Amino acid sequence: MNPSRKRTVRLVVALSVAVVLASALIYTSFSAASPALTPSQLLRQAQPGRSYQLTGTVVDGSVRREGDVLDFSVADRTGGKAIALAYTGIVPDPFREGREVIVTVEKQGGRFVGERNSLITKCPSKYKTAPPSENQNS
Amino acid sequence: MAGLGFACLLLALVVCAYGIGASLYGVRSGRVEFSESGRRSVYALAGVLTVAFVVLEVAFLGNDFAFNTVADTSSRTTPALYRAAAVWSSQEGSLLLWAWLLSLWSSLALFLTRKRMRDVAAYATAILLGFGGFFVALMVFYANPFATTHPVPAEGVGLDPLLRFPTMMIHPPMLYSGYTLCTIPLAFGMGALLARRVDADWIKAIRRFAFAAWLFLGVGIMLGALWSYSELGWGGYWGWDAVENASLMPWLTGTAFLHSLMIQEKRGMLKVWNVSLVLATGTLAIMGTFLVRSGILDSIHAFGGHTLGVPFVCLIAVLIAGSIYLVVSRRAMLRSEHRLDSLLSRESVFIANNLVLVGLCFVIFWGTYFPLISEALTGQEASVGAPWFDRYTVPLALILVLLSGIGPVIAWRRATLANARRNFRVPIACALLALVVLLAAGIDSKPLALVMFCCAAFVFGSIGQEFFRGARARRAMAGESVPLALVALVRRNRRRYGGYIVHIGMAVLFIGVAASSSFQHSSQLSLSPGQSTRVGAFRIRYVRPTATITPRYDAAHTGSTLSLGALLDVTKNGHHVATLDPSEGFYASDEASQGSVGSLLGGQPVSHVAMDVGLTRNVWSAIEPDIKAPRLARIVTDGNSTLPPEEALVAIAYLAREYIKHPPPTQFNFLVSPLVMWIWIGGVIVFTGGLIALWPAPSVVRRRVAARTRARASRGLARA
Numbered sequence: 001m002n003p004s005r006k007r008t009v010r011l012v013v014a015l016s017v018a019v020v021l022a023s024a025l026i027y028t029s030f031s032a033a034s035p036a037l038t039p040s041q042l043l044r045q046a047q048p049g050r051s052y053q054l055t056g057t058v059v060d061g062s063v064r065r066e067g068d069v070l071d072f073s074v075a076d077r078t079g080g081k082a083i084a085l086a087y088t089g090i091v092p093d094p095f096r097e098g099r100e101v102i103v104t105v106e107k108q109g110g111r112f113v114g115e116r117n118s119l120i121t122k123c124p125s126k127y128k129t130a131p132p133s134e135n136q137n138s
Numbered sequence: 139m140a141g142l143g144f145a146c147l148l149l150a151l152v153v154c155a156y157g158i159g160a161s162l163y164g165v166r167s168g169r170v171e172f173s174e175s176g177r178r179s180v181y182a183l184a185g186v187l188t189v190a191f192v193v194l195e196v197a198f199l200g201n202d203f204a205f206n207t208v209a210d211t212s213s214r215t216t217p218a219l220y221r222a223a224a225v226w227s228s229q230e231g232s233l234l235l236w237a238w239l240l241s242l243w244s245s246l247a248l249f250l251t252r253k254r255m256r257d258v259a260a261y262a263t264a265i266l267l268g269f270g271g272f273f274v275a276l277m278v279f280y281a282n283p284f285a286t287t288h289p290v291p292a293e294g295v296g297l298d299p300l301l302r303f304p305t306m307m308i309h310p311p312m313l314y315s316g317y318t319l320c321t322i323p324l325a326f327g328m329g330a331l332l333a334r335r336v337d338a339d340w341i342k343a344i345r346r347f348a349f350a351a352w353l354f355l356g357v358g359i360m361l362g363a364l365w366s367y368s369e370l371g372w373g374g375y376w377g378w379d380a381v382e383n384a385s386l387m388p389w390l391t392g393t394a395f396l397h398s399l400m401i402q403e404k405r406g407m408l409k410v411w412n413v414s415l416v417l418a419t420g421t422l423a424i425m426g427t428f429l430v431r432s433g434i435l436d437s438i439h440a441f442g443g444h445t446l447g448v449p450f451v452c453l454i455a456v457l458i459a460g461s462i463y464l465v466v467s468r469r470a471m472l473r474s475e476h477r478l479d480s481l482l483s484r485e486s487v488f489i490a491n492n493l494v495l496v497g498l499c500f501v502i503f504w505g506t507y508f509p510l511i512s513e514a515l516t517g518q519e520a521s522v523g524a525p526w527f528d529r530y531t532v533p534l535a536l537i538l539v540l541l542s543g544i545g546p547v548i549a550w551r552r553a554t555l556a557n558a559r560r561n562f563r564v565p566i567a568c569a570l571l572a573l574v575v576l577l578a579a580g581i582d583s584k585p586l587a588l589v590m591f592c593c594a595a596f597v598f599g600s601i602g603q604e605f606f607r608g609a610r611a612r613r614a615m616a617g618e619s620v621p622l623a624l625v626a627l628v629r630r631n632r633r634r635y636g637g638y639i640v641h642i643g644m645a646v647l648f649i650g651v652a653a654s655s656s657f658q659h660s661s662q663l664s665l666s667p668g669q670s671t672r673v674g675a676f677r678i679r680y681v682r683p684t685a686t687i688t689p690r691y692d693a694a695h696t697g698s699t700l701s702l703g704a705l706l707d708v709t710k711n712g713h714h715v716a717t718l719d720p721s722e723g724f725y726a727s728d729e730a731s732q733g734s735v736g737s738l739l740g741g742q743p744v745s746h747v748a749m750d751v752g753l754t755r756n757v758w759s760a761i762e763p764d765i766k767a768p769r770l771a772r773i774v775t776d777g778n779s780t781l782p783p784e785e786a787l788v789a790i791a792y793l794a795r796e797y798i799k800h801p802p803p804t805q806f807n808f809l810v811s812p813l814v815m816w817i818w819i820g821g822v823i824v825f826t827g828g829l830i831a832l833w834p835a836p837s838v839v840r841r842r843v844a845a846r847t848r849a850r851a852s853r854g855l856a857r858a
Contacts, residue, residue, distance in 0.1 A: 007477075025501060025530060029508055033520035036509065053521055065764065065805070067664055089662060090372040090807060091762060093300060093722075093744050104523070117372070118523075 034104060038076045039083040046107045051115060054083065054105045060097045074101065087114030094121040139193055140205060143284035146190035147277055150237075153183045154271030158264045165260035165333070173260035177248050180263060183270055184241035191225075191238045194283055198225050204290045207231055207283050213296035215697045215726065223307035224297040229431065229446075230283035232310065236427065237273035239311070240266070240318040243347075247322045251343050258340050261329030262322075269321055269424075272453055280446060299698065299725045299744040303369045309361040313385055316355030317423040320388050322347045323395075324420025324457075327413050331464040336409060336471050341399055346832060348399075348416070351423075352392040353828040359385050360821040371745035371760040373660070373809045375817065378527045383506040384426035387499050391419040394495040397488045397545075404550065405485065406475030410465060411492070413472065417461035422499075425454055429506075480552040487548055491541045494534050501530040536589055539648050542641045543597035546604055561603075568599030587656035594645040601638045608635075628830060636831025640824050647820025653813035661808045667801055674810035676715065676757055681705040683763075683801040684719060685794035687787070698723030699738045700790050701746065702763040702797055704804060708750060716750035720761040720806075733778030734786040739765065751815060758809040767802035 036053040037045070046052065054074055059082045062073035068088050075082035077100070085105055095101065104118035161176025163169070194207070198221050203209040211231070212224040226235040244266040251259050277283060323344040330340040362382065363375040376382065395415040401408050428450035465472075478485055504511070505522050513519040547561040572595035576588060605624065608631075612623040628635040659674035670679035684703045703721025707714070725741030732740040743765075749758040765771075770793055777789030 003477075021497070022500070025504060028529070029504060029522050029526060030512070030516075030520075032526045033508060033512060033522045035518050035520040063766075068662060068805075091805075093371055094742050 036102075039074050040076050040080055042083060042105075042112075043081055046112075048107045048109075051104050051106045053102060054085075054112075055100070055102050056083075057100050058095070058097050063097055072097075074103070083112055085112040085114050087119060089114075089117035089119065091119060092121040095119065139197060139202070140284040140286045143190050143193040144278075144282065146186050146193070147274055147282075147284070150183055150186045150190070150274045151271060151278060153179050153186060154267045154274060157183070157267040158271065161260040161263040161267070165257050170256065173256060173263070176260060176263045176267075177252065180241065180248055180267060180270075181245050183267065184238075184245045187234070187238040187241045187274075190284075191234060194225055194231060194234060195222065198222065201294070203292070203294050204286045204288070205283075206285045206287055209287065209291045209294040211295065211297055213294035216294075216297045217302070217697055219307065220297050220302050220697075223301075226310045226314075227297060227301055228283070230277065230281040230285075232314070232431070233273055233277050233281055234283050235311065236314050236318065237270055237277070239314050240270055240273065240321065243315065243318050243322060244270070244325075247326075247344070247347055251326075255335065255339055255343060257333040258326060258329040258335055258343075261332045262325040265325040265328055266321065269325075272449070276446060276449060280449070293728070295728050296697070296725070296741070299723065299742055300369070302697065302744075303365055305361045305365045306369075309358055309365060312354050312361060313358030316351050316353075316358050316385070317388070317427055319347055319351030319354055320392065320423035321420045323351070323416045324423075327416040327420075328460065328464060331413065331468045334468065334471060336413070336468065338403060338406075341402060341412070344416075345399065348392060348395055348419075349828070349832050351419075352389065352396060353825070353832065355385060355389045355392065356821075356828070357825060359389060360818075360825075364818065367814070368747055368749070369745070371747065371762070371807060373747070373758050373760065373807065373811075375814075378505065378524045380506050381426075381430050383502045384422075384429040387502055387506075388419045388422040388426060390495045390499040390502070391415050391422060394492040394499075395419060398492050401485050401488055407478070407485065408489075409472040409474065410469060414461070414465055415492075415496075417457075417465070421454065421457045421461065424450075424457060428454060482548070482553040482558070484545060484548045484550045484553075487541055487545045491538065491545060494538050494541065498531060498534045498538070501534070502527070532586055535648065536586070536593055539590065539593040539597060539645060542644060543593070543600040546638055546641065547600045561600075564603045565596045565599035568602075569593070569596040571595065584656040587652040590648055590652035594649045597641055597645040601642050604638060605635070632833055633831045636827045636829075636833075639827025639830060641827075643820045643823030643825075643827055645820070646823055647817050650813045650816030650818075650820055654811040654817070657812050659810040662806070664803045664805050666803045671806075671808070673757075673808045674755075675710055676810055677709045678718075678757075678759070678806075678808055679707045679709070680804070680806070681707050681717075683798050683804070684721065685797050686721075687790050687794050698725050698744070700724045700794060702761075702765065702794070703746070704761050704763075704806070706748075706759055708757055716757060718748040718750060718757070718759045720748040720759045721746045722761055722763050724765065733774070734781050734783040735774050735777035735789040737783075738786055738790055739774070753815050755810055755812045756814045758811065760807040762805040762807070763797070764802050764804060769796055769800060769802070 034051045034053045036055055039054065039056045042052055042054055056074040057077055059073040059075050062071075062082070062084070064071045070087045070091060071084065072087070073082040073084045083105075085103070087103065099121055102120040104115040105112045106115065107113075157176045157179030159176075160172045160179065164172030164174070164176055194205070196202075197205045197208050198212050199218065201208070201212070201214055201221075207225075207228045207230050211228045212221050216224065225231045244263075248259060248263060248266075326340050326344045330336050359382070362385070366377070367373065367375040395412060398408050398412055398415065402412050428446075431446050431450070478489075480486070505527050509519050509521045512521075543565055544562075547565070549557050549561075569592040572592050573588070576582075576591055582588065605627070608627045609620060609623040612618055612627055613620070616623070616626070618626060628639075661671055661673045663671060665671065665680040667680050667682050670677055672678075682705050684705055686701050686703075687699070701721045701723040703719055706718040706720070708716045708718060723744050723746060724739040725743070726738050727740035727742075729737055729740055731737075745760045745762070747758065747760050749756050773789055773793045773796060777786060777792075781789055
């Protein structure tokens with residue numbers, strides 16, 4: 001084989017390997033991903049044994065701790081139906097009633113169980129928005 | 139003062155516009171005085187933004203709550219050191235920090251290249267001022283750090299207590315320095331393509347800046363990991379969070395570039411690849427800033443608002459389109475001067491290392507932006523978790539560590555069998571020795587961790603051999619003693635041996651990562667005083683509750699109203715190991731609706747982690763006291779209804795006493811992680827090696843000093 005032919009072969013082999021690896025990566029990302037849903041969406045389409053990323057607001061007065069299990073309900077940002085779930089594991093510092101959270105959940109039997117250590121609290125809006133102020137000038 | 143600050147921003151915008159025009163006109167028309175003037179406007183930008191930054195800093199230190207940003211992110215109860223750092227905790231302040239650092243680093247880069255590559259530098263000036271102008275315009279039109287409020291609030295909201303932690307003060311400037319430094323190679327790379335001067339000059343000019351960007355970004359990432367481990371109540375140092383990933387991506391492509399540029403310097407190969415890496419690194423740095431500042435992806439870092447998405451997307455689109463156009467249209471000039479001689483050579487190991495690093499970057503990119511990708515393709519937002527990242531990153535990291543041991547000892551151009559045998563005997567022996575020792579010690583439950591330890595041993599063997607050979611050669615030539623020979627060796631070849639030290643540091647770091655993630659024991663449970671639990675080889679006993687009421691100045695000097703904690707006794711085989719005192723701080727909030735007592739505790743609670751640090755293992759503990767326990771909750775509600783705000787502290791004191799007298803069962807989080815210390819030690823070694831490699835070589839310094847002396851002497855002669 002002459003050198004330039006050899007180089008072409010090498011390039012083709014390398015590129016095909018890269019393409020195969022990239023498609024494996026892309027394929028697994030779709031099969032391993034958990035869809036992000038709001039509580040009302042989840043209530044409509046939850047299938048047992050599949051995990052979902054639940055995004056919503058912690059309902060006021062719903063947080064209760066029983067031993068190692070933290071029970072709380074999550075509702076849509078706009079209110080409406082809430083999902084009660086049992087969660088174990090690490091609770092981030094900013095977690096509180098009324099805060100927006102993301103938690104990976106799975107339907108087990110008739111109830112929702114949070115995946116261990118999957119709770120993420122979005123930073124409180126207090127640190128995001130400016131206080132109401134008139135006469136903004138620069 | 140706010141007026142002065144905003145005037146500075148407007149002036150900065152004018153300076154940017156003028157500088158871009160002047161340098162482009164200068165380089166197009168060949169009138170050097172205009173490109174000179176363009177360069178000087180970068181210095182002017184640095185001056186103007188320094189004034190703006192000082193104005194904001196003074197407002198923060200002086201509690202000037204007329205400034206919206208001060209009222210939102212600082213307060214009188216925020217300790218002074220954290221007030222100074224609160225400047226960059228807001229969207230507006232961090233944009234100012236970005237622009238300011240960009241102007242400083244750009245000034246340095248353009249000052250150092252003022253006598254060389256005039257045309258490339260002129261384009262680079264215009265591009266850097268373009269970035270500067272973009273960020274200044276964001277501040278002027280979207281997020282003005284100097285916006286004010288009337289009437290002036292009496293007190294501010296306070297700095298988010300989570301950020302009241304020493305490393306958090308330096309983490310953002312380090313990370314932003316890294317990001318802004320990434321744009322300098324990008325500007326010079328684009329400049330070289332625009333000016334059609336793609337020889338090795340521009341690479342030489344920005345090599346140090348690419349390295350500095352890599353170093354600062356690395357320090358920023360490490361400090362973020364340290365903060366996460368020792369401040370957040372989950373005990374992890376890396377969570378594949380979108381913002382963490384955003385800072386890792388340019389670091390990976392930057393690492394790739396630092397290796398492949400050596401091939402271009404030595405062999406004139408990989409020109410397209412190198413310039414693409416530089417452009418990608420700069421673009422990824424801008425995308426990182428965009429991720430943090432736009433809040434487009436869910437992240438625990440969602441400090442930013444949602445207003446800056448559109449301008450950033452436009453900037454990134456322009457960058458990508460411009461990069462592709464430039465590389466494609468200049469491809470004829472970027473031909474390699476040589477071909478790869480053999481697959482067994484240092485060149486091909488470097489190319490393999492580049493492919494692995496870029497592959498790693500692609501994996502992380504795909505995973506990070508997957509929510510957006512899946513929403514665009516399937517209409518359903520979905521995200522991938524840590525297990526998905528680990529599946530790809532762990533094997534790639536293993537290959538990377540192995541290559542970092544092969545690269546330094548394999549020959550350039552073509553490695554022969556004899557040469558390979560001579561160079562790889564010791565490293566392979568080290569790896570096998572590590573394997574035997576670890577298996578004999580019974581560490582065989584986690585094969586991937588075992589492979590990582592062996593790869594690290596391979597690196598120690600190969601780098602150790604390089605140091606040994608170098609020192610032996612010096613001893614033979616100069617007859618120096620061993621330590622002296624080693625020091626002289628590193629001093630004479632800073633870049634090479636600094637790089638080797640970085641490799642050792644990375645191997646140490648990866649040993650720490652592998653050990654702590656594979657052999658960690660964790661326990662989360664509820665304990666009452668007197669009860670104990672077993673975590674790994676340790677027994678942890680909850681001795682008694684603790685409480686401190688130190689409004690303004692608590693034990694950790696972070697300004698919490700009340701902190702509730704526990705005293706823990708850690709023993710191993712009946713022997714005392716350590717006493718730990720984790721606590722949780724409760725902070726005042728500005729929401730009056732929570733009542734006089736409730737608002738003193740209503741802010742964000744923050745864990746104060748306690749750990750026993752050791753070279754072989756860390757015992758880590760965090761506590762989550764139940765402040766909503768019925769007895770404690772009653773004190774708050776009773777206090778709210780009976781106590782006026784000025785007497786509310788009485789209820790806090792009562793609450794603290796009640797907590798100590800009748801402690802409710804409390805939730806604890808314990809971790810015993812082996813070799814976590816190695817991660818931070820590895821980081822320090824990498825940093826040291828990086829500094830050694832970055833330091834100007836002695837010969838250059840000497841030449842400069844000699845030149846200056848000669849100049850002075852000739853001036854003296856002329857005068858005489």
